[in-house]
Amino acid sequence: MAPAVFAAETLNKIEEIMARYPTRRAAILPVLYLAQEEFGCVDDRALMAASKVLGVSKADVYGVATYYSMFETKPFGRNVIHLCDNLACSLLGAESLQDHLERKLEIQMGQTTTDGRFTLKNAECLGACAQAPVMLVNDDFYEGLTDAKIDEILAKYE
Amino acid sequence: MEKILLNRVHLKNSRSIDVYLAHDGYKGLKKALGMTPQQVVDEVKLSNLRGRGGAGFPAAMKWGFAAADPKQPKYLLCNADEGEPGTCKDRQIMEGDPHELIEGMVIAGYAFGAEHSYIYLRAEYPKVVSILETAIAEAEARGYLGANILGSDFSFSIRVHRGAGAYICGEETALIESLEGKRGQSRIKPPFPVNVGVFGLPTVVNNVETLANVPHILLKGGAWFAGIGSPKCPGTRIISLAGHVNKPGYYELPMGITFREVIYEYGGGIRGGRKLKAFIPGGASASCLVPEHLDVQMDYDAVAAAGSMLGSSAMTVMDDTTCMVKVAARLMRFFVHESCGKCTPCREGTEWLLKLLDRIEGGEGKLGDIDMLRELCGLISGKTFCPLGEGALGPVQGTVKYFEDEYRAHIEQKCCPLKERHVRQ
Amino acid sequence: MSGNDLINVTFNDKAYQVPAGLSVIQAADRLGICIPRFCYMEKLSPLGGCRMCLITVQGIPKLQTACTTPARDGMVVITESEEINEARKAMLELQLAQHPLDCFHCDKATRCDLQDLTYLFGDIQHRYDFPRKELETIYENPLIERNLARCVHCERCIRVCEEIQGADAISASRRGRPTEMREIPGGGECQHCGHCIDVCPVGANLDRLFSHRGRPFQMEAGGSICPYCGCGCTLSLNTREGRIMRVWPRGHEGVNHGSLCARGRFGWGFVNHPERLARPRIKKNGQLVEVDWDEALLFVATRLEKIIREHGAQSVGGLGSARATDEANYLFQRFMRCVVGNNNIDSSARFGYTAGLMGRLGVAGEVREATLDDVRRAARLLVIGADPVETNPILGLAMKAAIRRGATVVVADPRTTLTSRWASQHLRIRPGSEVPLILALGGRLLKEKELSAFSTDNLVTRIGLTTDAVADLAGMLEGEGAQQTVVLVGRGVTQAPYGASAVATLLRIVASRRASYLLTVDRNNERGSCEAGVLPDRLPGLAPLSERERFEKVWGQKVPEQPGLSAYEMLQAAREGKLRAFYIMGENPVEDFPDTGFVEQALSSVEFIIVQDLFMTPTAVMADVVLPSASFAEKAGQFTNLEGQVQSYTAVIPPVGEARPDARILVELSRKMGKGFPHKNILEVREEMNGLVPLQESKRQLSANGLSHTVPGPEVQWGPIEDSDFPYLLLTTASLYRNGAESNLAVGLLKGQEKAALRLHPADAESVSVSEGDSVIVTSKTGEIQVSVRVDDEIAPGTLQLAEGFADANPRTLLGHALDPVTRAPMARYVQVKMRKI
Numbered sequence A: 001m002a003p004a005v006f007a008a009e010t011l012n013k014i015e016e017i018m019a020r021y022p023t024r025r026a027a028i029l030p031v032l033y034l035a036q037e038e039f040g041c042v043d044d045r046a047l048m049a050a051s052k053v054l055g056v057s058k059a060d061v062y063g064v065a066t067y068y069s070m071f072e073t074k075p076f077g078r079n080v081i082h083l084c085d086n087l088a089c090s091l092l093g094a095e096s097l098q099d100h101l102e103r104k105l106e107i108q109m110g111q112t113t114t115d116g117r118f119t120l121k122n123a124e125c126l127g128a129c130a131q132a133p134v135m136l137v138n139d140d141f142y143e144g145l146t147d148a149k150i151d152e153i154l155a156k157y158e
Numbered sequence B: 001m002e003k004i005l006l007n008r009v010h011l012k013n014s015r016s017i018d019v020y021l022a023h024d025g026y027k028g029l030k031k032a033l034g035m036t037p038q039q040v041v042d043e044v045k046l047s048n049l050r051g052r053g054g055a056g057f058p059a060a061m062k063w064g065f066a067a068a069d070p071k072q073p074k075y076l077l078c079n080a081d082e083g084e085p086g087t088c089k090d091r092q093i094m095e096g097d098p099h100e101l102i103e104g105m106v107i108a109g110y111a112f113g114a115e116h117s118y119i120y121l122r123a124e125y126p127k128v129v130s131i132l133e134t135a136i137a138e139a140e141a142r143g144y145l146g147a148n149i150l151g152s153d154f155s156f157s158i159r160v161h162r163g164a165g166a167y168i169c170g171e172e173t174a175l176i177e178s179l180e181g182k183r184g185q186s187r188i189k190p191p192f193p194v195n196v197g198v199f200g201l202p203t204v205v206n207n208v209e210t211l212a213n214v215p216h217i218l219l220k221g222g223a224w225f226a227g228i229g230s231p232k233c234p235g236t237r238i239i240s241l242a243g244h245v246n247k248p249g250y251y252e253l254p255m256g257i258t259f260r261e262v263i264y265e266y267g268g269g270i271r272g273g274r275k276l277k278a279f280i281p282g283g284a285s286a287s288c289l290v291p292e293h294l295d296v297q298m299d300y301d302a303v304a305a306a307g308s309m310l311g312s313s314a315m316t317v318m319d320d321t322t323c324m325v326k327v328a329a330r331l332m333r334f335f336v337h338e339s340c341g342k343c344t345p346c347r348e349g350t351e352w353l354l355k356l357l358d359r360i361e362g363g364e365g366k367l368g369d370i371d372m373l374r375e376l377c378g379l380i381s382g383k384t385f386c387p388l389g390e391g392a393l394g395p396v397q398g399t400v401k402y403f404e405d406e407y408r409a410h411i412e413q414k415c416c417p418l419k420e421r422h423v424r425q
Numbered sequence C: 001m002s003g004n005d006l007i008n009v010t011f012n013d014k015a016y017q018v019p020a021g022l023s024v025i026q027a028a029d030r031l032g033i034c035i036p037r038f039c040y041m042e043k044l045s046p047l048g049g050c051r052m053c054l055i056t057v058q059g060i061p062k063l064q065t066a067c068t069t070p071a072r073d074g075m076v077v078i079t080e081s082e083e084i085n086e087a088r089k090a091m092l093e094l095q096l097a098q099h100p101l102d103c104f105h106c107d108k109a110t111r112c113d114l115q116d117l118t119y120l121f122g123d124i125q126h127r128y129d130f131p132r133k134e135l136e137t138i139y140e141n142p143l144i145e146r147n148l149a150r151c152v153h154c155e156r157c158i159r160v161c162e163e164i165q166g167a168d169a170i171s172a173s174r175r176g177r178p179t180e181m182r183e184i185p186g187g188g189e190c191q192h193c194g195h196c197i198d199v200c201p202v203g204a205n206l207d208r209l210f211s212h213r214g215r216p217f218q219m220e221a222g223g224s225i226c227p228y229c230g231c232g233c234t235l236s237l238n239t240r241e242g243r244i245m246r247v248w249p250r251g252h253e254g255v256n257h258g259s260l261c262a263r264g265r266f267g268w269g270f271v272n273h274p275e276r277l278a279r280p281r282i283k284k285n286g287q288l289v290e291v292d293w294d295e296a297l298l299f300v301a302t303r304l305e306k307i308i309r310e311h312g313a314q315s316v317g318g319l320g321s322a323r324a325t326d327e328a329n330y331l332f333q334r335f336m337r338c339v340v341g342n343n344n345i346d347s348s349a350r351f352g353y354t355a356g357l358m359g360r361l362g363v364a365g366e367v368r369e370a371t372l373d374d375v376r377r378a379a380r381l382l383v384i385g386a387d388p389v390e391t392n393p394i395l396g397l398a399m400k401a402a403i404r405r406g407a408t409v410v411v412a413d414p415r416t417t418l419t420s421r422w423a424s425q426h427l428r429i430r431p432g433s434e435v436p437l438i439l440a441l442g443g444r445l446l447k448e449k450e451l452s453a454f455s456t457d458n459l460v461t462r463i464g465l466t467t468d469a470v471a472d473l474a475g476m477l478e479g480e481g482a483q484q485t486v487v488l489v490g491r492g493v494t495q496a497p498y499g500a501s502a503v504a505t506l507l508r509i510v511a512s513r514r515a516s517y518l519l520t521v522d523r524n525n526e527r528g529s530c531e532a533g534v535l536p537d538r539l540p541g542l543a544p545l546s547e548r549e550r551f552e553k554v555w556g557q558k559v560p561e562q563p564g565l566s567a568y569e570m571l572q573a574a575r576e577g578k579l580r581a582f583y584i585m586g587e588n589p590v591e592d593f594p595d596t597g598f599v600e601q602a603l604s605s606v607e608f609i610i611v612q613d614l615f616m617t618p619t620a621v622m623a624d625v626v627l628p629s630a631s632f633a634e635k636a637g638q639f640t641n642l643e644g645q646v647q648s649y650t651a652v653i654p655p656v657g658e659a660r661p662d663a664r665i666l667v668e669l670s671r672k673m674g675k676g677f678p679h680k681n682i683l684e685v686r687e688e689m690n691g692l693v694p695l696q697e698s699k700r701q702l703s704a705n706g707l708s709h710t711v712p713g714p715e716v717q718w719g720p721i722e723d724s725d726f727p728y729l730l731l732t733t734a735s736l737y738r739n740g741a742e743s744n745l746a747v748g749l750l751k752g753q754e755k756a757a758l759r760l761h762p763a764d765a766e767s768v769s770v771s772e773g774d775s776v777i778v779t780s781k782t783g784e785i786q787v788s789v790r791v792d793d794e795i796a797p798g799t800l801q802l803a804e805g806f807a808d809a810n811p812r813t814l815l816g817h818a819l820d821p822v823t824r825a826p827m828a829r830y831v832q833v834k835m836r837k838i
């Protein structure tokens, strides 16, 4: 098992981030984002590493990490699809898009493809209701989705 | 009608500081720095600018409270958490005209004496982080931000802080907790943030749209702003229009216009020529309204009188194919997911409501379930710690009120009476 | 607003006055008006989550929560009405909706707030008709089970763990309805104080040692005092049929204010341990065999008399006990002085409290001694050579409370400890530099000639600090704020060469700055044993032997004039064959005294050894007579805590087997030896003692006449001398989970931490190629132990840290016993060792 510490480079980044706040603890969200990136998810090692740099107990880091939807305590795919299924997107067909995605990727919501390429998740309103239905793949936004558009989009991700 | 907030977003390279400067950019700031902070507060007071985050609190009053607190340093927090389902107005400003927000923040900071600020940005807008950071760097490079702004004694910093996916962090005290690195749950008030805010210091939390108005007010005067739209809540609002309309989108409109105009003129009417069944006037917490309310004016009081609320002015329109039980259940699922869990009524009550709604929608409802929904709303109402729990009742109360027959039909026919189903559980 | 301003409030149409600054629920509590609650607790910050305390405040249409609403002058409050009742019932119906309702097998049943409130309101509806949450019990903590489904989400446990214990071991995880209050798997941050069990209003956090040992109404509760460390916490022993079932704090009572540490809470397991000695034993043909009391006492009397007759009274040594009661110690010294006829009396306090005491006696006039409450209120804390969080956990909590109120804490210690981790500043001085550091402070602050040599830069560098750091430290005792400074002094100072002189110097600084001080005290009654007269040169109340006439009058017996030998002097004498008999009451020198090899060797030369103890300790094994004594729970007595508070307690359960209280054994033995003590019961002993040493506000009026201390010259060798054969320096520490032999027999503490762990820096671990959990052999000039390692990058490279108290890897085996010239105690806080992997 890899050690429960951040790489030196990440630590530098963290120090830089911490300088933006009057307390170390305030950097917990950015540190957790980095931890999730470095360790693949917010697992025990990530918690330990984050707890150490932040000077916050592991239990508290865990409490924070599990509070927010963006952090996963279990490993996930290389690409994360957040399909919005809140009201506006639902009204315009998010339901059938979900069926399409699940069929195409052969997984259910919340699961990861066996090749680790995609993790499929529902999202609450993504703030693009006027372009509904929408999804977020990693950091990229896709609007006005149709089954065909989804096929095209997914092809872009390795 | 002339746009104020979105008057630059259609320009080419609208995000760049050069385009911004070429179109009146940072002129408000220059003017403000020539005034005393108190004069800036007074100008905004004259404009009667009210908060666009939902509560409609007068901006100048909040600044005045924070300015009066002797503790230093003070903080300005820009609330860019925009999590209310249906809402996407702040994003238009940040993506299309980030300097408008930055300029507004610097002026606000100057007005009440803040040195530092953070933009608390919702996690689901990852691309906006770099847009804002680029704009901040540009502003710093040109001396509109940072130490000794435009040669004055005033220094001000802005940092972007990305949230991590929790709707409740849009509530200002939860936002503060979250920024401090805790589980973002609402705080006990008093003390209020203007006295004991982030890191224990005086803090003003303002919505993106609120702040974006400020440069315009400074530039054109408070009196000019006060004359736009409704006198009680002057200015424009960016309305997010979504759902079964032909032309969904963002429309910056003066307050006081009717829903009919929004849906039929700007939104181009219901898609496929279908009939309007219901519409939600102000985000997920707002109770739905029905066609008979089409002529209600869009202002806080009129919408409240109609039994709903204007909230974040996010409208979702539903045609006659929509199952209203499913709509209620879908929105309730949102609240169950977003309840922070601190208080008993919201934590326990929302989940119970959802189970009832799911049961009815799934054709397994009992006859008493509709009454139970009403009574459960009664158990919860007025007792939650923060407004989220109260807001969670909106979708149930509206749909039960206007569509009780549809609920009953679900129970009696043991299935959804509508053929087409759009809303997934 | 000053603290005693009163405001006018109206509750339910009646006018009252309450102090300003309270919340409505606090005001109501003080007025005896009952407002139901789950989440509110006076000692915790308010949460406002459960919504049970809803009330009406005139002028506000919505119901308000009493726990989050400040009481204001002129406020009109209604706490009972139809609306309020309905609202509270609504909260209960919602709480009960998913509750598993498994009261039938819940340890909390009949003491549960959820049951009580539901019962109180009577007609709560149960309309929730979906499946309830499944019972889910988490057993990640060896001592605490967490029944997640029973949780009412009041977050008391989380707040108490953070705000009082400072452990942050539990947190709320996830959000909304799925929120769980728990530790993280393998978290390891829990300090097993058990607070989270106490505060839980329902059966969601439960004591695993107790689990199903009885319904609350089958328990009897008896007050007692914790037998472990010098804090002297008030306990409530829950017993059933004469056996302890669990231990609680006693409300908010006692110096501990309702808190306990792991030892107090979970350390009771030795009391009913199967290995407790039940009958006296005497050695016959090389075997210890059980006999009745009469035979045993007669045997002791005869042998002692013979030895005294043949070899003189001086040939008998006596160890009283830093753990036994004041009364037992008082009788023990009287026994040695009047019945045996010498002053050879000492205890393990010799290498703890006694040095501090000798320092104190070296200062003429007032020096303010802090109480735990003073520590809680302190604005500055200067901690030198002490680790209160582990040695005296409740003192540690007092320190944390002060920190929470904004106190600055500076810790000067070569070790990384739980205390140093809390410090605003940790000055990592060189090992062995506590004394020169204090002398350097004296040089700055007292401006005395003998001390001036210690403020030279050269010396300061040897301490391992910069002159500026020493100046900062001195700053803690300067200016207006100095009166709010409390100096905590531990064994790093008292057990160092010239420790007593250093304490004297430090206390002179403290006195001159009107600050206050407190000595940490490892064993529960070190202070009481000294004050009871278990010292070779002091009578009860610390009276010098020259005042013996006063005592002789009361005792009607002669007191020898010559000072006796101290503990190690007796051992030395034993080794030289000069000590023929040794009476050891409640001490375990073979395990508990530094340089165990030396101790064992010394004792093996003694002809006749009497050991009075609860267990067959390694010392008892060497004895000729073993007398079973009653544990703290089985007898009455007094302990004197680290503040000097004399606290009495009574028996809660009958003694195991034929075990007897120490005091009774001594009285009976005195009678067998023809110089019988008159006392019929413990109260008569106490009365006699109080007559000689009066109490004032439960502290003893001591004869604090001066000792004179010479300040050592700067040429003294302070730290260790490098020795390439023994390249590492092992520093001893304390552990929350151990304190004496009994703690190694308490199942709760074994569960808390099973074995000792040697903490070392990753680089040192690497140099002997070990990683976390591997075992090493550590060897010093005097002994060898085997222990597993824990790698910790906060430990100073080149040093190893090992806690005292673990029977499986005892650092006292490695320590030397070079005696301090002043205290004649072993100077043994560290030792040079080598280490190899197994």
Ligand SMILES: Cc1cc2nc3c(=O)[nH]c(=O)nc-3n(C[C@H](O)[C@H](O)[C@H](O)COP(=O)(O)O)c2cc1C
Pocket (backbone or CB within 6 Å): B050, B051, B052, B053, B054, B055, B056, B057, B059, B079, B080, B081, B082, B083, B084, B167, B168, B169, B170, B171, B172, B173, B205, B206, B207, B208, B210, B211, B386, B387, B388
């Ligand atoms: C549950 C909840 C969610 C909220 N979400 C947001 C939000 O996403 N953005 C926002 O600006 N205000 C939000 N608010 C309102 C804020 O608490 C606060 O009133 C606002 O940021 C103040 O800014 P303003 O005075 O400029 O409107 C929310 C309030 C509640 C109760």
Ligand code: SF4
Pocket (backbone or CB within 6 Å): B168, B186, B338, B339, B340, B341, B342, B343, B344, B346, B347, B384, B385, B386, B387, B388, B389, B390
């Ligand atoms: S109403 Fe209560 S549970 Fe819901 S979000 Fe607010 S504080 Fe949390």
Ligand code: SF4
Pocket (backbone or CB within 6 Å): C144, C157, C160, C161, C165, C167, C168, C169, C170, C189, C190, C191, C192, C193, C194, C195, C196, C197
């Ligand atoms: S026993 Fe003490 S330290 Fe452990 S979780 Fe409970 S409160 Fe925290």
Ligand code: SF4
Pocket (backbone or CB within 6 Å): C150, C151, C152, C153, C154, C155, C156, C157, C158, C181, C196, C199, C200, C201, C202, C204, C205
């Ligand atoms: S475990 Fe007990 S104390 Fe902790 S939140 Fe649940 S009910 Fe409250």
Ligand code: SF4
Pocket (backbone or CB within 6 Å): C226, C227, C228, C229, C230, C231, C232, C233, C256, C260, C261, C262, C263, C264, C265, C392, C393, C394, C395
């Ligand atoms: S060991 Fe000390 S601190 Fe712990 S409960 Fe006992 S007396 Fe209190």
Ligand code: FES
Pocket (backbone or CB within 6 Å): A084, A085, A086, A087, A088, A089, A090, A124, A125, A126, A127, A128, A129, A132, A133, A134, B085, B086, B087
């Ligand atoms: S509902 Fe999907 S983006 Fe708003």
Ligand code: FES
Pocket (backbone or CB within 6 Å): C036, C037, C038, C039, C040, C047, C048, C049, C050, C051, C052, C053, C054, C065, C066, C067, C068
């Ligand atoms: S006691 Fe006041 S809300 Fe819980």
